[in-house]
Amino acid sequence: MSEVNILLVEDDEVDVKAVKRALRDLKIANPVVRAADGVDALAMLRGVNGRERLKRPYLILLDLNMPRMGGLEFLAELRSDPELRRSIVFVMTTSAAEEDRFRAYDSHVSGYVLKHGPASSFIDALTMLEHYWRVIEFPD
Numbered sequence: 001m002s003e004v005n006i007l008l009v010e011d012d013e014v015d016v017k018a019v020k021r022a023l024r025d026l027k028i029a030n031p032v033v034r035a036a037d038g039v040d041a042l043a044m045l046r047g048v049n050g051r052e053r054l055k056r057p058y059l060i061l062l063d064l065n066m067p068r069m070g071g072l073e074f075l076a077e078l079r080s081d082p083e084l085r086r087s088i089v090f091v092m093t094t095s096a097a098e099e100d101r102f103r104a105y106d107s108h109v110s111g112y113v114l115k116h117g118p119a120s121s122f123i124d125a126l127t128m129l130e131h132y133w134r135v136i137e138f139p140d
């Protein structure tokens with residue numbers, strides 16, 4: 001299998017650094033590409049607006065609360081696009097709201113992780129993600 005690219009869709013610099021540091025600490029060396037919001041992420045996935053198209057296979061780590069286009073709006077657009085609808089998405093958010101969690105799962109996310117829960121649960125989630133992408137078959 002080819003190397004899995006990670007698309008981190010996150011507007012908060014502190015959270016971007018925390019995710020990258022956690023991946024480094026876990027010795028996960030997969031390429032991480034960052035999009036600041038849903039608009040930027042869609043441009044990368046589609047290869048439009050001067051953005052280079054993200055190579056497959058990829059896994060998306062998605063924040064929900066972002067400017068311009070938040071995570072739930074991004075998911076709606078992603079799932080309505082025939083070329084992108086099978087993308088594997090894990091939500092990583094500060095929102096513990098039941099409504100957000102239900103809407104995310106209704107949009108066929110693969111998991112919903114709270115970023116600011118106990119530190120060990122965040123590390124456990126990233127460890128699980130690494131095992132996940134090593135054993136699953138990615139959609140084309």
